[in-house]
Amino acid sequence: MYRDNPLTNISWHDFQKLTPEQKGPYFLREDRPYHVLTAQQFSRPMLERICDLTTKIRLIGKTKGGIHFLQDLLSEKRAMLYFVQPSTRTFLSFYAACQILGIAPAEVRDTTTSSEVKGESPEDTVRTFSSYFDLIIMRHPVGGFAERIAWLLSNTNRPIPLLNAGSGKDQHPTQALLDIYTLQRSFESHGGIERKRIAFVGDLGRGRTVRSLATLLLLYPGVRQYFVAPKELQIGDDIIAAIEKAGMEYEVCDDFEQVVPEVDAIYMTRIQDEWDASHESRLTDSNRFHFTAKHLAMLKPDAVLLHPLPRRKEIDVEVDSDPRAIYWRQVRNGMWVRAALMLTIFDRGVEIDRYYEDLVS
Amino acid sequence: MYRDNPLTNISWHDFQKLTPEQKGPYFLREDRPYHVLTAQQFSRPMLERICDLTTKIRLIGKTKGGIHFLQDLLSEKRAMLYFVQPSTRTFLSFYAACQILGIAPAEVRDTTTSSEVKGESPEDTVRTFSSYFDLIIMRHPVGGFAERIAWLLSNTNRPIPLLNAGSGKDQHPTQALLDIYTLQRSFESHGGIERKRIAFVGDLGRGRTVRSLATLLLLYPGVRQYFVAPKELQIGDDIIAAIEKAGMEYEVCDDFEQVVPEVDAIYMTRIQDEWDASHESRLTDSNRFHFTAKHLAMLKPDAVLLHPLPRRKEIDVEVDSDPRAIYWRQVRNGMWVRAALMLTIFDRGVEIDRYYEDLVS
């Protein structure tokens, strides 16, 4: 395993200078994700494979026999969930995904109970985890820290895979994967994601979720992206540049109600005021970007409404019972996608294929 | 499962107006508890069944083979323990009960590591748990919150059972169940709980434990209840009214030493000063209501001494080694009762019956 790790063939100094696209291949092994650090590391075939596995796992998990089969798959593994930023959803869905696959989970969430209070470096702390566990799932406030650790672990005599569950402001790749899966599942019976019109609404400048998903959507020809936000919270120029470079269509605007009837999917987001430098969120009249019961009437009959959650007031609770509101299904999809991803990392997808074939034949 | 859920047939507005007795049937499925929210939802046959299962599980758990049998029973389930109030005993006994039955547990205890810091509503937080887990066990400071959630989850497309592990000042139904089991086990060889004299001592006005147990004892004909407390901490008038309505005997007094020799069971409690509005506990001379070594001499030879724990000075440590002091056994009973309850919820009691029959035959 050690010899095939591309991160052993490059110095940290050189690696840092690469673009996200250039870094991608360093996180793979034989065309499968090994480390999962960025949205950019996924190719279209990888996404298709993960979606395929996710659906199979989800269906296998509907019977007691299937659950026991899944629980045996990675029962020889132990995972460390190192979450030093607040998180319920991502943490618990990874935790549950571990339990589904028989991976024994352990967690460190509160740095006041850890050795960091004794002056240990973050690198040493994570290297300690790699001494006891077979996989590290990490959410960390420092952008780039996950990449640093992936490089570092790859250059020890006990390299193990690292899953980025959110780092700094930039990357949250597993959220992007579950969003892709949710879209694909929603559009399964009418042509898939390709050529769909997808709107992002809310705080687009600071939400790493939107940035990651917008990037992955470049892999689906014909998709037209709408970015609907007040000017000060609009999507970054780098994303627009990437869309243009890919030769795809997009629209940047701030008229929410005009966009609602036009699109096949609306992806609502929360104002991320925990990243506020100087209360800029409070200056924005964000009410104009809230989805309420009246918007349901404007929405296409087969359109879908997503939200990465947690929500505040962006979507009225009344909307929840409409069948086009799929954010609660999206939450549960996250658990299945993460299970599929861990199976892929450990190259056990083929066992899922085999079980599934027996199930449906 | 969804169609048979009575909570889908009533609006939250109407449900709220019901008395605890009227609410009870809404928490059941086919005469078994599904949600466990109040003491009032239990009938005498349900209590007998849970006690019967508890004893069987306890005995099955004495052998390695039996432990492995139990660990397989609910091994396809995952439970969320959501405890946002301090708790050691209740939390750990539920946790251990899950482990005994093979249920994979996950926990959220500290709201500072959760999405609530991002402004999520408590309802959304709990609905998230229902996306990943098959059972929610919840301790919450807000009275009625557990009922609200049970109603809410029942009206989603992923209803799952909810276990109240203590809510606000009013309900702690699993504590009442373990107390009933402890009393029944103690009186097994001399006539059961019926017609026994049972005294409650200490802080009776604010302890939800006493209120729940006093209510359940109404199901046992001939029981005479004693409420021994300083006036300002006496039992609520609603409980007295319920006893009178049931036509049962009771005594309200503050002379501890007179009651000790008269009764078959003494249930000691702690002054709950965490509920103090204005330090009223400090004004009370609670020493008069402490059980010390000298009271052992006054106690009937086959009487028993209970305490829900934690204790402060209500029972002297010296008393612990007397065989009538059964509060440590009571603690352990809690683990077995909670296992029995979870098996009942998932309708697996019959497998216990079968294994037990083979064991004793």
Place this chain on the structure above:
Amino acid sequence: MYRDNPLTNISWHDFQKLTPEQKGPYFLREDRPYHVLTAQQFSRPMLERICDLTTKIRLIGKTKGGIHFLQDLLSEKRAMLYFVQPSTRTFLSFYAACQILGIAPAEVRDTTTSSEVKGESPEDTVRTFSSYFDLIIMRHPVGGFAERIAWLLSNTNRPIPLLNAGSGKDQHPTQALLDIYTLQRSFESHGGIERKRIAFVGDLGRGRTVRSLATLLLLYPGVRQYFVAPKELQIGDDIIAAIEKAGMEYEVCDDFEQVVPEVDAIYMTRIQDEWDASHESRLTDSNRFHFTAKHLAMLKPDAVLLHPLPRRKEIDVEVDSDPRAIYWRQVRNGMWVRAALMLTIFDRGVEIDRYYEDLVS
């Protein structure tokens, strides 16, 4: 089990007066450790047996079949990890060791979520754990507390083994065991630990790790110990007295660079300023006791460099990649040693022997 417990035959009053050496036998059952509380309780044959088991478990754990075999060994047990002092390494290595053996772990780490906030005594808190679990692993700031609890539990009707994972300033016996194992493994091919020269460097007065290991090394004839530290942080007189009493060689000095080329093992330690009474650590020029790349050149080719971790600046990160730097292997050894120790406590070593024989034959 209860009848054979030597701690039931002595009062707490009498027990307290014993020396560590005299207390040792009270923690055993049939020459095996039952409670693990001090370094002094281990005889040389016990150490040999634990090292032997550790190696076997480590090798069995290299295959999926072996991992499943190990996971079944203690799958009927549940462990409580009660850690009320900050710890990452010790906590996680015990946690992982439990998972390796199939022991279901539960944890209490933050006393603000526990019943202690309701005024419960520490003794009652731990006795509660013993009601639900089969083993308690405990780190506690109060010296002697673990012994008190071991005595207390032994005198209830549910005695269970207690593992000291660090208590106060004095004892950290499992760290000493993993250090012994690491030394033995390092010297396996050239004569074992006996007659080796072993230097301790850094904060020797307050590090319980050094005190425990120095004591265990008295069981290995011919070992010469070096204590290299500034005067104010030198090893305690009691340890020196014990070495002299054992008739073994030692050296006390503060010239680090003179010692480096002379010894077979260097055990670096961290300045433990969390124990500072009045900032005495700041007065010390501890730079003189740091191991940097230049010292690698002075070190014997087959010498080894250890550190209990966490480290600050005592060992330069550059040193990590030298094969003589074995502190990361030492970390991982800790997990295997703790697994071996728990198997020994529950008397299951013989199953390891049998599986191992099949494996190598």
